[in-house]
Amino acid sequence: MAENKHQILLDTLDNKPTDQVLAGFWHHYLSDEKKQVLGYRDQAVIDDIVARQQHFYDRYQPDFTKIMSDGFFLHPSVIDNTFETPEDLKKIQRIDANDPWITRQVAAIKAIVDHYKGEIGSFYNIFSPWYQLRLRFEILEQDPKKIYRFLREAPQAIADAFDILADDLIVLSTKLIQQSGIDGIYLCVQQPQDSVISTKTWQQFVQPSEVKLLGAVQDVHDYNMIHICGFEGKRNRLGDYKNYPVKAFHWASYVEEVSLNEGKKLFDGRAVMGGFENTENGVFYKGSKEEIQTETKRLLEENGRQGILISGDCSIPFDTDDAHAAWVSEAANGLNVGN
Template identity: 80%
Template sequence: MAENKHQILLDTLDNKPTYRVLASFWHHFLQDERQQVFGYRDQASIDNVIKLQQRYYDTHHPDYTKIMSDNFFLHPSVIDNAFETPADLKKIQHIEPHDPWITRQVAAIKSIVDHYQGEIGSFYNIFSPWYQLRLRFEILDNDPGKIYRLFKADPQAVAEAFDLLADDLIVLTTKLIKTSGIDGIYLCVQQPQDSVISTKEWQTYIQPSEVKLLRAVQNVHDYNMVHICGFAGKHNRLGDYKDYPAKVFSWASYVEQVSLKEGKELFGGRAVMGGFDNTENGVYYRGTKEEIQAETKRLLEENGQQGILLGGDCSIPFDTDDSRAKWISEAAND
């Protein structure tokens, strides 16, 4: 009888003992960031990513998947308006539940998950309201400092925009969980990387929209993950997230220098995911089969197995050999 990796995933998230440890890694399928933002308006681009995701599953048979939001990075109201002053943030408005950004996204993810035929479980990437606005300024304006300038000028205006975005993300994630077949969302969060925003300001103006979104989606299905993103060496205060309502936590263990075991303790014993450096300097990208399998065994010996999913600190480079994940599954369960 074939093993049910989907049930093993759910048991792992519930911190139940399992007879095997699951491993998975992921990367974007679109390298053009503008296409990642505007691709939802191009059905051919959507269909291409669906096929690539399906082919990835057919070729490599991952233990579970974290599905990227390629083509659907940002809310339409965030990308269709110009923002130069805090007052401009009023241009961010709700979209209808039948907006193509929602309906095409749900349909695309359903096509990917249906292809798994129930054999594995999956998470779907969602960028938090803060992350959405930050990426808009970085990708489309080439001005990473803009979000900090707007925030310092009128933090309440920014907070109101975040709250509105959270409402629409709740509509999207509810539809995704109820109709696409994913087990939960992978909410990508990151603290401000500029000291002009204090911890207190983050807690007052940014954190509420993230918690609001998580509480709503947890009420739909409580298998959701918070990914505290340390991509490209960004640092976060992990303890600031310990009360977020989520089933599982992921962070950049190599950036933060916090092991899976330490993070599990920090997040109240909840399930955790990660362990491997996701960069070109990491053993997963550079190592031999023997080195990767030795690192797998070290991670499990030092951190335990219950309530642990093996994966990368974040998305891996485009040119990574995707077959390497099988080496980790083999070593974790031999």
């Protein structure tokens, strides 16, 4: 083929006609949530994560990857402080650009990307400031309602903390793009899952940090993607994200009941990714080769092929057979994909 899959990925994101439709699927590598947060402080854990992601590439030979941030989920200032009241959010402060959370992360992702030898492109998972604080309360405190209490009680304190986190995530993302070889970040966002929090509150106190982060990273390299997370059935108002400064959009099409084609129209024709349900109930997890390939062809026939990447709604189950992803790529690439 004239182009390798790396170039095809960039062309797809640019909405150019391509001779292939690319597919990529991903899952976490650490089942221990605390290791997801604290793993970066143990080089053995980092080495294990890198090796697992390299081996995933060797087994599956994906068309592109979304590299997981296992071991590096949360900013150190979010991890190391206690937050009893919203006033405590002032403890969240920027870290040095050479903090191990940044330098070890960049080195780990570079080792993964180098393993691809330029054959494919990749995105890297980054949790938004909102997502970071929410995960801190959920994982380390087992209190999923805490972030909503804080937001109701002191929204400006939340906004100020998120602005600080966005600054450091800009530093991290810039270093990753410039030094590790990724094409862009895959920013995980999610709207508050609490009816007491109004859209206006989210727009005023949460959204600015996400837009600031994405705008700055787009200036570094404009191949970044937003993931509007619908994990475990969470719902979002997709239209609230249409003005985010990103190259491409990914959402849970099964949860939101919005197809790739419908999303492409909603997001002004920009590139989109998704298509397959990511749960154990979906055809991707439990289907036969014939069923999975039939669904692949249906997705492309119904949604078109230009500016489309095929993936799951979100992370797939740990024990999914790697062959399933290969079957999708095989079916997609076997089609006449001219536009």
